[in-house]
Amino acid sequence: MAEESSKKKMSSPTKEMNNGDKDSLFHVIHKVPFGDGPYVRAKHAQLVQKDPESAIVLFWKAINAGDRVDSALKDMAVVMKQLDRTEEAIEAIKSFRGLCSKQAQGSLDNVLIDLYKKCGRVDEQISVLKQKLRMIYLGQAFNGKPTKTARSHGKKFQVSVKQETSRILGNLAWAYMQKSNYISAEVVYRKAQMIEPDANKACNLCHCLIQQARYDEARLILDDVLQGKLAGSYDPRTGARAQELFLELQTRQPPPQFPGLDSEDDRDFVDELERLLDVWAPPRSRRLPIFEEITPFRDQMAC
Structure with a gap:
């Protein structure tokens, strides 16, 4: 009898554990937090x-109640974007990000960039991207750490400062392309290519050069893609894009009209890059090692 009683006592926690496991499984499957x-x-x-x-209503309540405000604001903005309430999502982030922690600001910037991109507010997108670059050059990104943990499709992975810099520069160059500012886009794409x-990005740089009727330079860039020398060369979509550019170069259409470097906007842009470089990389600064490997913009533009 004593042995039977002992078995019953031992089996009881197991049943409780199974119930707990089922509850945990529900939260894992649906990605719903406890509470x-x-x-x-x-x-x-x-x-x-x-x-x-x-x-959305409940996310608002969470923000007002101070309940996981960092996540509530970001998640609410994402849901609003899905419902085409993009402008409302932008205003929500701008109004309430002050309630969020310092650690959440980078993620909120990323959401804000996506929202600006969706509603065609390119200038605001460029402004946020430049600010993120300033933080990287000053060593303030990732809260001063060399990597951060990111999540995509439910999986976690590590992102380095080098990878983040290349990604932001690529997005900034793409934004300039949307404004048909191919000279500015070219400068930024070249800097991104120096890092990673x-x-x-090589295909997009090639497109910028074609738009400036610099066909020989464009062909040199494209050759590296067609010969499989760059990461991602064998991606089907990139390969198709490279073939399109190759055919476009074969035809050599008459040079299109585009803003020249002598325009006021482009002069201002180059001047701004020079000023930013002075801020980001002053002598004996604590800038991150990756930027020690990059030549100044002035040297690039002089080539």
Whole structure:
């Protein structure tokens, strides 16, 4: 009898553990955090009930109640974007990011950039990207750490400052392309390629050169992609893009009209880059080692 009683006592925690495991499994599958506050209810409405409107209301309640404000503001903006309430999401971030921690500001900037991109506010997108670059050059990105943990499609991975710099420069150059400012885009793409060259950015740089009727330079850039010398050269979409550019170079259409370097906007842009470089990389600064390997913009423009 004593042995039977002992077995029963041993089996009881197992049942409790199984119930706990089921509850944990629900949260893992649906990616809903534990708890019963407004933020948890908002995530339940968003991910389980698939009710984005109710989720937004609950995210607002979470922000007002001070319940996981960092995540609530970011998640609410993402849901608003999905509902084409982009302008409202932008205003929400700008109004309430002051309630968020210092660690959350980088993520909020990334959401803000996506929102600006979706609604075509290119100038604001450029402004935020430049600010992020300033923080990197001053060693203030990632809270002073060399890497940060990022998440994509439910998986965590480490991002280095080098990778982040290349990504931001690529986004900045792309924004300039949207404004048909191909000279500015070219300068930024070249800097991005110095840090972490890849085939996609090379194709975009080639496009910038074609738009300036600099066909020989464009062909040299494109050859590296077609010969598989750059990371991502064998990606099907990049390969298709490279073939399109190759055919475009073969035709050599008459030079299109584009703003020249002598225009006021371009002169201001180059001057700004020089000033930013002075701020980012003063003598004996504590700038990150990756930037010691990059030549000044003045040397690039002189080549």
